Amino acid sequence: MQLADILLADDYRDTVVDRITAVIEQHIAHRRGFSGAGLRTALKLAKANRHDILPNVINRLLPEFCEALDPYFQEFRASDETDFPQFVQRRNDEVTEAMLSVTDARAEHSQNKTFKRMYKQLRGTAGGELAATLPDIAALVQAKLPN
Numbered sequence: 001m002q003l004a005d006i007l008l009a010d011d012y013r014d015t016v017v018d019r020i021t022a023v024i025e026q027h028i029a030h031r032r033g034f035s036g037a038g039l040r041t042a043l044k045l046a047k048a049n050r051h052d053i054l055p056n057v058i059n060r061l062l063p064e065f066c067e068a069l070d071p072y073f074q075e076f077r078a079s080d081e082t083d084f085p086q087f088v089q090r091r092n093d094e095v096t097e098a099m100l101s102v103t104d105a106r107a108e109h110s111q112n113k114t115f116k117r118m119y120k121q122l123r124g125t126a127g128g129e130l131a132a133t134l135p136d137i138a139a140l141v142q143a144k145l146p147n
Contacts, residue, residue, distance in 0.1 A: 001077070002066070002070055002073075003066045003069055003070040003073040003141065004063060004066040004067070004070070006140075006141055006144045006145075007062060007066050007140065007141065008062065008063060008066060009144075012144060013059070013062070015140075016062065016140050017055050017058050017059045017062065018055070019136065019140055020058050020133065020136070020137060020140075021054050021055045021058055023133050023136045023137075024054060024058075024129075024133060025043070025054065027129065027132050027133060028040055028043055028129075031129075035125045038121070038122065038125075039122065039125070039129070042118055042122060061102060061103070061106070064102045064106075065099055065102055068098040068099055068101060068102050069095065069098060069099065069137075071098075072087070072088065072091060072094075072095055072098070073141065075087075076088075083142070084138045084139075084141050084142045084145070085134075085135045085138035085139050085142060087138070088134050088135065088137075088138040089134065089135060089138075092131050092134060093131075095134060096127050096130050096131045096134065097127070099130055099134075100123075100126060100127060100130060103119070103126070104123075107119040107120070107123075
């Protein structure tokens with residue numbers, strides 16, 4: 001079983017996109033300081049142009065995220081461990097980098113200059129922001145694993 005078999009399943013994908021969107025929006029809303037203000041402003045500007053931008057981006061990137069995370073999922077499945085969120089948290093840095101490699105590649109190949117500029121400005125904090133969502137993403141996987 002591949003990670004994509006779980007997260008991209010027709011009966012689950014919308015739930016995954018909705019939950020990840022909610023987690024990201026909640027995380028950004030609670031961030032404080034300059035980086036929090038920058039993230040809230042960037043999201044507000046993006047939503048002003050297209051209200052559904054965040055779920056659309058997540059939905060579009062989900063297959064690539066599944067591919068980047070699948071080696072960790074396979075390692076988990078081959079182990080005796082039973083808690084995927086804990087497994088992911090112990091590898092937080094490397095899993096975060098695997099996911100950022102997806103967004104880095106997208107940004108590098110994007111023709112949208114505004115997106116490239118915003119991504120470049122936010123890339124420094126993106127790892128921490130992404131790492132904060134990993135337990136929730138792993139929980140979505142855990143919820144669909146056979147006991």
